[in-house]
Each structure stands twice: as structure tokens, then as C-alpha cells.
Amino acid sequence: MEKKALYNLSYGVFMLSTRSGEKVNGCITNTCMQVANDPVRIAISVLNSNYTCDLIKESGIFALSLLDVECSFETIKHFGFQSGRDVDKMKDLTLPVDQNNIPYMGYQACAVISGKVLEQQDLGTHTLFIAEVTDAKLLNENAPLTYADYQNRVKPKKKEIPQDKKIVGWRCKICNYVYEGSELPADYICPICGHDVSDFEPIFEN
Amino acid sequence: MEKKALYNLSYGVFMLSTRSGEKVNGCITNTCMQVANDPVRIAISVLNSNYTCDLIKESGIFALSLLDVECSFETIKHFGFQSGRDVDKMKDLTLPVDQNNIPYMGYQACAVISGKVLEQQDLGTHTLFIAEVTDAKLLNENAPLTYADYQNRVKPKKKEIPQDKKIVGWRCKICNYVYEGSELPADYICPICGHDVSDFEPIFEN
Numbered sequence: 001m002e003k004k005a006l007y008n009l010s011y012g013v014f015m016l017s018t019r020s021g022e023k024v025n026g027c028i029t030n031t032c033m034q035v036a037n038d039p040v041r042i043a044i045s046v047l048n049s050n051y052t053c054d055l056i057k058e059s060g061i062f063a064l065s066l067l068d069v070e071c072s073f074e075t076i077k078h079f080g081f082q083s084g085r086d087v088d089k090m091k092d093l094t095l096p097v098d099q100n101n102i103p104y105m106g107y108q109a110c111a112v113i114s115g116k117v118l119e120q121q122d123l124g125t126h127t128l129f130i131a132e133v134t135d136a137k138l139l140n141e142n143a144p145l146t147y148a149d150y151q152n153r154v155k156p157k158k159k160e161i162p163q164d165k166k167i168v169g170w171r172c173k174i175c176n177y178v179y180e181g182s183e184l185p186a187d188y189i190c191p192i193c194g195h196d197v198s199d200f201e202p203i204f205e206n
Numbered sequence: 207m208e209k210k211a212l213y214n215l216s217y218g219v220f221m222l223s224t225r226s227g228e229k230v231n232g233c234i235t236n237t238c239m240q241v242a243n244d245p246v247r248i249a250i251s252v253l254n255s256n257y258t259c260d261l262i263k264e265s266g267i268f269a270l271s272l273l274d275v276e277c278s279f280e281t282i283k284h285f286g287f288q289s290g291r292d293v294d295k296m297k298d299l300t301l302p303v304d305q306n307n308i309p310y311m312g313y314q315a316c317a318v319i320s321g322k323v324l325e326q327q328d329l330g331t332h333t334l335f336i337a338e339v340t341d342a343k344l345l346n347e348n349a350p351l352t353y354a355d356y357q358n359r360v361k362p363k364k365k366e367i368p369q370d371k372k373i374v375g376w377r378c379k380i381c382n383y384v385y386e387g388s389e390l391p392a393d394y395i396c397p398i399c400g401h402d403v404s405d406f407e408p409i410f411e412n
């Protein structure tokens with residue numbers, strides 16, 4: 001099986017946020033599709049290791065901000081490359097909230113969809129949520145950011161690794177999985193989230 | 207709720223084919239996403255009114271050809287705008303077959319994924335299939351066709367409607383739903399498949 005064939009599936013890029021009581025968090029995902037009309041249903045797949053996934057399981061509600069072509073890497077980094085278990089990602093942001101009081105992207109997003117979970121299924125690395133769309137709003141006229149566009153244009157090119165530091169491992173920036181060893185194979189795929197080597201950063205010896 | 211906000215979800219365009227005994231068919235879909243890694247799982251959503259949906263329910267196997275930027279409107283029309291209940295879509299085509307003897311696109315497609323259904327769920331208008339990926343192959347180096355690109359570039363612009371004919375209804379070319387009446391509202395959305403007025407064709411009085 002050539003797993004790279006699956007890279008040719010097209011996706012958007014989303015900021016998925018939720019609230020469970022006083023706990024609010026958001027992460028970056030690329031897996032949402034409409035699965036039925038009348039009534040409208042969507043499906044989202046979320047990494048089990050994400051704090052946002054835990055909170056959605058608790059509350060059953062979420063907002064999905066559809067990031068647009070003006071989305072910056074800083075936004076992706078803020079929501080995607082750190083965990084809500086370590087930092088309060090919403091603290092210094094002034095975001096609008098949806099009908100469930102969940103913050104969504106008031107900038108760099110062309111639409112927002114509010115969802116209520118109807119069913120969930122644990123698929124090992126991810127949980128698949130099937131949700132009723134309780135609200136949907138257009139936010140601007142920009143085209144949605146595609147995952148391919150994020151990879152080709154928004155994501156910074158790889159930095160050179162300093163020669164004088166010894167690498168002891170590689171950390172996946174998406175799910176924090178650690179590969180132990182100095183040499184990460186070029187075709188390595190993260191066993192947890194499926195991202196490739198371009199999403200891994202070196203861990204240097206102390 | 208602004209249903210148009212859901213149009214900003216990004217998709218690819220696929221030819222979904224299957225075999226159930228001697229019955230072989232394929233249709234056009236735009237809803238597939240990877241939902242888990244290790245093991246790899248995908249989810250596809252298929253219109254219940256599609257013959258292909260019936261056959262997948264029977265056999266539990268399918269091939270998903272990821273159409274690429276060179277895909278022609280003729281291909282979309284052939285698989286998407288007629289039903290396998292009326293015509294044998296595979297008859298005059300020479301297509302390669304996957305490990306399950308299911309024909310897939312040997313041209314105008316950048317990858318093919320073979321799937322085996324693990325679970326299915328009827329969501330009213332559509333059935334959601336969660337499937338194990340049993341094989342995946344890259345077919346060429348072309349970029350995948352996105353649904354936005356299909357709408358903007360591949361799909362022909364609307365023809366003028368002849369003034370001397372009386373319109374008695376509108377047929378959705380995607381799912382065959384019929385709207386009765388001469389005037390189709392500009393913001394009308396097909397209640398079955400969710401496509402907009404650009405996918406409706408007029409039905410003229412006999």
C-alpha cells in the first residue's frame with residue numbers, strides 16, 4: 001500500500017474550538033465533510049491525543065472556523081503547535097462567540113459552523129464525530145484555505161539544522177509523538193497522526 | 207442558518223466504483239476523508255439514491271479514483287449525470303481493475319484507494335461508510351482536482367434557455383430530484399443532495 005496516495009485527498013484547514021463548562025480550547029484540523037442534507041449532518045475526525053477532543057467528548061458541542069486564504073502561519077502555530085493542556089490559547093485573543101458561547105475565528109476565516117454531536121466512534125488514533133449543524137454563518141468573501149495551499153504556501157520552509165548539536169530524537173509537532181533516534185527516515189509517517197517528516201522537529205541532546 | 211457557509215468546506219472530486227457479483231458501477235462523489243491512521247481508515251458519504259450506494263451495501267467493497275486536474279467534463283458527465291440503473295457505464299471503457307476486480311480510472315486520476323466497509327450508517331439522504339483501506343496507489347504526478355476547481359473551471363457555464371419553450375419543472379442532475387414549477391428560486395438547494403441551482407436542468411412541456 002502506498003500511503004502517500006492518501007495525501008491526494010483534498011481538505012480544507014479549520015480551527016476547531018469547543019467549550020466544556022469553564023474550559024475552552026481550540027486546535028487545528030483538516031478533516032470535516034458534509035455527510036447528509038435535510039437535516040444537515042457533518043462528520044469531523046479529531047486526534048484522540050488532542051485536548052479539544054477530550055472537551056468535545058465532555059460537552060458534545062463545537063464550532064468549526066473555516067480558515068481562509070489570508071490565514072497566517074502564526075494562527076496555525078498558535079492553535080496547532082501547542083496544547084491546551086499547557087497554555088490557555090484563548091487568553092489574549094478577543095474572539096466572537098457562537099450561540100453556545102464557543103469562541104470562533106473572527107478573522108482569517110470565511111465561515112463558521114456550529115455543531116452538536118449526535119454520535120461518536122473511537123477509531124484508534126482518532127474519534128469520528130457525526131454532528132448536527134445547529135448554525136452556519138458566512139464571515140467574509142475570501143476563498144477557503146486548502147490543506148495543499150497551507151503545505152505549499154503558508155507553512156515555512158524547513159530550517160537548516162545546526163551541525164554542532166547532536167540530535168537524539170524527533171518530535172511530531174502535530175501530536176507530540178516522539179521518534180527516538182538521530183536519523184528520521186525521509187519517508188517516515190507519524191504512526192499517531194499520519195503527518196510526514198515536514199511536521200517533525202529535532203530534539204537535541206541536553 | 208446560512209447553508210452556503212457549508213460550501214466553503216473543501217473537497218476533492220472522485221469516481222467511486224464498486225462490484226457486486228456481475229454488477230459493476232461507478233458514480234461521482236466529493237466526500238471522502240481519512241479518519242484514522244494505524245490502521246488507516248477512511249469515511250465516504252454516498253447518496254442513497256445512487257445505484258453505486260446500493261451495490262456497496264451489497265458487496266462492502268469499493269475503489270475510489272482521485273480525479274486530477276486533467277479530468278474532463280465528459281468524464282464527470284459519464285459517471286455523474288446518468289444512472290447505472292439505466293446504462294452500463296463501464297461497457298465501452300477499458301479500465302484497469304484493483305485487487306477486488308473493481309474498475310478504476312486509469313486516466314485523469316492521480317491515485318486510487320481500495321476500501322472494505324467496516325461500518326455503515328444511514329443518515330437519511332446519504333449513507334456514511336467507514337472503511338479499511340486495503341490498497342492505495344499513486345497513478346500519476348498531477349495535482350488532485352478540487353471541487354472548487356471543478357465548479358470554476360471544468361463545469362460548462364450555463365446555457366441560455368430557449369424563450370419559446372415552457373418550463374414545467376427543474377431536475378437535479380446529481381440525484382434526479384424534481385422541483386415542480388417554472389421558476390426555480392436562485393438560492394434553491396436540492397433537498398436530497400444539497401447541490402445548488404447550477405446543477406438543475408429545465409424540464410420542458412411536451
